[in-house]
Amino acid sequence: MARAKRATLKSIASDLGVTHTSVSNAYNNPAKVSKALRDRIIAHARSVNYEGPNPAARSLRTGRCGAIGVLFNDQLSYAFTDPHDIAFLRGISSVCEEEGANIVLIPLQNKRPEQRDQLAAIVDGFILNAPYRSHPTIRQALARGLPTVVVDFDAPELSSVLTNDRAAMQAVVAHLLALGHRHLAIVTFPREEGTGEIRSLEDDFSDESYVVHERMEGCRDAVDAAGVPRSAVLVCETTNCEDGGQRAAAWLLRCRPELTALVCFSDRLAYGALAGAASIGRQVPGTLSVTGFDGIDPPGGMSPGQRLTTVRQNACEKGRRAAEILLCPDKEGTTSIAIEAEFVVGDTSGAAPEAGKQ
Amino acid sequence: MARAKRATLKSIASDLGVTHTSVSNAYNNPAKVSKALRDRIIAHARSVNYEGPNPAARSLRTGRCGAIGVLFNDQLSYAFTDPHDIAFLRGISSVCEEEGANIVLIPLQNKRPEQRDQLAAIVDGFILNAPYRSHPTIRQALARGLPTVVVDFDAPELSSVLTNDRAAMQAVVAHLLALGHRHLAIVTFPREEGTGEIRSLEDDFSDESYVVHERMEGCRDAVDAAGVPRSAVLVCETTNCEDGGQRAAAWLLRCRPELTALVCFSDRLAYGALAGAASIGRQVPGTLSVTGFDGIDPPGGMSPGQRLTTVRQNACEKGRRAAEILLCPDKEGTTSIAIEAEFVVGDTSGAAPEAGKQ
DNA sequence: ACGGCTGGGTTTATCGATAAACATCGGCGG
DNA sequence: CCGCCGATGTTTATCGATAAACCCAGCCGT
Known part of the structure; x- marks a missing residue:
């Protein structure tokens, strides 16, 4: 069963004898199309297994894609062993869920250096939890010029979430x-x-x-x-x-x-x-x-x-605030947030033994 | 500082008096362009802060984007509290790191139902760790017709990773x-x-x-x-x-x-x-x-x-195998893998008390 | 009777790249 | 000396959508 050529706006439009713009409007701009036509379009689209406009094309045209990129400086497979990083991701994901945004986890390029491939991520912005500016992937992310929030990272020109x-x-x-x-x-x-x-x-x-x-x-x-x-x-x-x-x-x-x-x-x-x-x-x-x-x-x-x-320190909160800055910007310009970490005395510290020994 | 209009292949090409195809080739097809020209192009691109072709455009044209989508049926912010799910993600990420693929975490649409927005994820395939077919997001993912691996999910027509x-x-x-x-x-x-x-x-x-x-x-x-x-x-x-x-x-x-x-x-x-x-x-x-x-x-x-x-059960392995099926397909067609889970007797089960009582 | 507005469509330009077919030119075998 | 080839570029078509400008019929107020 060779995969049938996928339906497109244009194919649906010509099937129905309307223009592709109307099909696009049926999905994105219901007010601009009569209810009757819209229903006809959606019904036909369903019947040819068309579930909406191609995301890559739409993203190219609109310049937005509904996803944010997250970069760690460590290996991703490391991040998923570290409770701190996991909590950070949990914070990010709770906001993304709310806003309906996707999360793109971007592994650093650590393959053979000659490979130097490009940062292919299609995103609307970045959260960088990456200590080093110098890594090629980080450089490329910064060069994109997209809205970016850095976490525990020294970049005065960008929005940031920092801990004391x-x-x-x-x-x-x-x-x-x-x-x-x-x-x-x-x-x-x-x-x-x-x-x-x-x-x-x-x-x-x-x-x-x-x-x-x-x-x-x-x-x-x-x-x-x-x-x-x-x-x-x-x-x-x-x-x-x-x-x-x-x-x-x-x-x-x-x-x-x-x-x-x-x-x-x-x-x-x-x-x-x-x-x-x-x-x-x-x-x-x-x-x-x-x-x-x-x-x-x-x-x-x-x-x-x-x-x-x-x-x-509240890693989840760090993630949440970073994602909020990116997805719910109150205003133009950069925002910086400080998250207070709190020193807590536990049972693993005590008086130095034999203080007079030395 | 209004964001300067971003450089494109075309703008770089016209700056240098060459054609945009050559610039594209400089990045993707070095063999097709003389070393001298390539160096000139890359140098100029750097100087105008151009870090490579626009990923959305490239993805539209090539039909590939270098990312795989992962769908859980639970909330994402739940997944990041569950050691099983985290291990599963770790497995996926280890393969993606190897292959240089990005991971798109897709939250299920759980907003007001009238919102019924489209699955915007730009991906080359899906891993579904989602028990229910019925959810609209899952439906949309399946309708995309992309390579898909299901995990612990009943879908005989797709590649799968299943546990006993x-x-x-x-x-x-x-x-x-x-x-x-x-x-x-x-x-x-x-x-x-x-x-x-x-x-x-x-x-x-x-x-x-x-x-x-x-x-x-x-x-x-x-x-x-x-x-x-x-x-x-x-x-x-x-x-x-x-x-x-x-x-x-x-x-x-x-x-x-x-x-x-x-x-x-x-x-x-x-x-x-x-x-x-x-x-x-x-x-x-x-x-x-x-x-x-x-x-x-x-x-x-x-x-x-x-x-x-x-x-x-080895959740990490499940993730790894699923990602491998998606990213390193040996052959056409679907693949199904069984992962053996192993019963282990611990200290929390013992003889029923007073067996004769009832 | 006529200009303006509005609902519902259509046309055309464009987003930023890649692919395939085509041009040019120096060298080289026969 | 001719024809072909490889190396290097260029032209043109296309990926699949959205945006903006435009068109037109019907209706309204004056």
């Missing part, structure tokens, strides 16, 4: 310093070309993602205020998942047993770090404090009674 | 019957127009979703084989989330205290049912057995030590 990462992180570190911790390590996300060596807060983070940069600034705010030297705070990067956190923690604690606190840049890392710490016999919060960032539910079967000390 | 729900469910119920249970209730998903009354396995489920129908058949297979009357197995419907399971369990166990086993059609329901049972003092598996379906991780902080008796 800096202040929140400052609160975390201040909390640990107040508990007497002096040997801290930050567990952060990998750079594009990370070497993996241990750095410290003295180093330069201005090339890293907006989020990392802001959080590092927050850490500095806290240590500077406490008079602790930046060099005393180590920085270690690892992939953002439970496994990465576990490996990083185990390794750090073995190399630098004097550490008493791990400041993780995500809850996933933190939950992993808890497992890593347990694996080499460090007790939390007795001999080690661990903090996270995000406020997600603990992974299944993990640390049931214990609540993580973390920064709670 | 029936046999798996049969195993679950046979297991419970073997443990001596004679008063069972099935906790299932809501019908489109459910009334909420308690039914039994005697009732008719042929109008319900494919998945529900198959699983009910599996249950019947087991009870019929054991000589247990179908009327002895209750059927109760509730929304598919932990809360729904909890409410349904609490209510069922209060109305029908003689029940000793709850057969839940999803793990989310089952985890909810465990909470519901606990809330009214039933011990699992001592005085009540609970089974699930899916094999997802337990929700955060829930029943840490206890493993659910359930049917493990």
